[in-house]
Amino acid sequence: MHDDITLTTGRAHRVLTERIWPAVHGTSVPLDVEWHVLPGEPVPPAEGLALAMEPYEVGTPWGPAWGTTWFRLTGAVPAEWAGRPVEAVVDLGFDVNMPGFQCEALVYRPDGSPVKSINPRNQHVPVADAATGGEQVELLLEAASNPVLLDYHPFLVTQEGDTTTASPRPLYTTRRMDLAIFEAEVHDLALDIEVLLELQAELPTGPRRMRILQALDDALDVLDLQRIPETATAARAALADVLASPAEASAHEISAVGHAHIDSAWLWPVRETIRKVARTTSSMADLIDRTDDFVYGMSSAQQYAWVKEHRPEVWTRIKEAVAQGRFLPLGGMWVESDTVMPSGEALARQFSQGQRFFERELGLRTHGVWLPDSFGYSPALPQLVRRAGFDWFFTQKISWNQVNVFPHHTFWWEGIDGSRVLTHFPPMDTYNSQLSGEEVAKAARQFREARHATGSIAPVGWGDGGGGTTREMTGKARRLADLEGSAKVRWEHPDAFFERARGELVASGHGDSAVWVGELYLELHRATLTSQHRTKQGNRRNEQLLVEAEAWAATASARTGAAYPYEELDALWQQVLLMQFHDILPGTSIAWVHREAVAQHAAVTAGVQEIIDRSLRTLVGDGDTALRANPAVFAQAGVPALGVAPASGPTAAPSTLTELPDGGYVLANDLVRVTLDAAGHVTSAIDLASGRDAVAPGREANVLQLHQDFPNKWDAWDVDRFYRNSVTDLREAEKVTATVDDGVATVSVHRAFSSSSLDQVLTLAPGSRTLEVSMETDWHEAEKFLKVAFPLDVRAEHVAAETQFGFHQRVTHTNTSWEAAKFETSMHRWVLAEEPGFGVGLVNDSIYGYDVTREVSDDGVAPAPGVPEVTTTVRLSLLRAPRFPDPETDQGVQTHRYGLVVGADAAAATEAGATFGARPRELRGGAGFEPLVSVAGGVTLSVVKLADDRSGDLVVRVYEALGRRAAGTVTVAAPVAGARTVSLIEDDVEARAVEVTADGAVVVELAPFEVRTLRFTRA
């Protein structure tokens, strides 16, 4: 027969879009509208509901950027609508494609109870399931006029991302505020057609597709386009057979979970996220009420806490739905944090604060870690996830890789210590599924473990800016439950999915073929290790200060009975954890967010400092003895770790400074000799014991390099590989001066370049093998990347970089596309290039990004004719200047501290990194004190604190930092009744009693990179 598939599909598309969807609310009457504009910060709902209103005409522009407009909608249901379902329909001036990225509203009843939210894909408000006719309707809308910052032409510079620069013009024009009959049968017909239309597009031309096409033609033939509600039932009847045909026995199974990935801040500030969460959860509670099987999952204890505090009416509905098992807390973390940059202690607190909230407020714990959207995953995570008591890990972000396709979807992810966690990436490659035919088919087609596993997860709903699942999506899920040619869809808790997946992986006997070892490196967004330096600096500083405060406060509690500041520490940690959210710490939010983050970090610093001062004062007592406190977990400056001792002078000989005839300088002490040229660059850094020079022959280290840096998209996120093609070395020094002060040799260098300038102070302290560089940059660049280069005379196959509770190694070559893609990678406090017998470390106090290149020359000169000379160049990433989403990113004065450690191995680098960011404090008081907790042997201390459960127990976390088996002791210098090993979040689930000797010591044997949490009961 003659056939024309496109004729049928084109017909169905047009009728569906232009006739059927509009007919869902085809019968309507306008509502009376009043409004009140609040251009500044929002007010609580009770105040908003009481505002004086003025008449408003639909079609009037409204909403300056970041303002709130309250609308009151009133009217009466027409008498002739009696018995029909009635809804209000509100179009605030939406662009239908971008829920969560523009204006949106929460709808209230006059008594202040929330109904649901309004967004581009969710414009209805239920009024009556069966109207009586004539009833009065009154609805109040809290409408947020958030500006569109990521448009069809994305990544353009915009000033709308901060209230201090946004324009006051109204951004939106309302189109519709009506009462309408909801034609349920027309809605069902629309979904029938949409599901079939999308399904057939994914099918080969064969019997199933052709029967669907014929059914669509048959349905459209009986649909009267002028009388759609009256003929919808007949049209649906024509589709009934093709919709009733069941799925194949081996069809892929999709475990759908309602979702709205709500970024805790991004293109909106935290205060708007609080409202976004309230809006989305209101709608989800409404959808749960109107369905039987739909489940909605939401992560981030912080978001629950916001609703509880700011929207108690919504909180009540969430609690009810959680109790019914329909609203599913996911993830167990305080926020969906970045996992590459936070410290080990911070990740432990993401889990402990998250789980404690869920337990306290909702009476449950979550069983997996849900992180669909952060930018790469640390290889320390499998151990931390398991030791925190979680069974599974979920993300999809690695599907964004620029180069390499990840080989698994359901697999064991193995970390640096060998811990494995069951991990799933949805093969749909999205955390915002619409359950479209294309997405469903993609999941089935791409699923990599199909040989022995049956299904995958689909997070279903509008996300990023919230919105969540729609009734159209639940309608599609119903049709896709068991449909020939499609994967099968069912709503399901991710826990149930993971339990089944685990069984399938184990039962298949092929589980070991689905293993990924090491970091989940995201081959994209590499510049998130550098953008918004002050935000990162605040994070590193406060992570260290909080751990210090806990140690002094625990010591003060044990020694003097001082009250432990549980509430204060919880509140301060929660602030830091919030700012580790995956668009804040990575530096990818609008100016407003980062302005607040920097201020918030300063406030946290002040708060923590207060605890530190108070605790130390209590401990040292009154007096005027010069004392020195060591906040580091390694001894330094003559003071044991976490102890306070009388301040003593330097024990090592003073460092010396010699001026060279060419204008350069030599800085030397007992351990190293560093030579600088006249421009302040390091031409040599010799380890006196071995005679080895850290700097490659004929090269200069500590050279600042400025790159053009204009990525193809995602400006704050991305640095593209071609950035290396253009570089300017900042070799000119305007001024170089040198001094020896108190036995410390110092050289100061001032450089001006482009529109910026910088000052460096290079210091060699007595007895130190670290050349320290303190740097202040007055940064006024656009689309530039500043690095500092260290060409090292080290033939390193790998470079080691610190991560949480240990380090991982990355090869220095680019043999495969996987290695070549890692041209910018992460570290914590140190990175180390080492060959057997000699290594060079670089330590820092607030840097997270670096890159490594290797060069080989066999010019016949060095080290001997015909012997290749391998240079490993490590470059630290200092500053960037992207212009989206914050057009002024990192402008102004910036500070950095980093150091070159000459002659180091992993142990030395670990110690140097730990002390570099935790310098001794000078104070005055009565007397010093011995540390409350000390460790010996191959055990590294992470934290000393009191238990979260406020029992007064002492919690000590230690780890093996070097990747080897180790034994050591942990000694508590206070009366101890007993000790046991507990989970990372201090649970007794895996508790094992540990023997304590009479002098309070516990013997600890650790596996490579093992993290052990000990809990001591006080005698």
Ligand SMILES: [Zn+2]
């Ligand atoms: Zn996100």
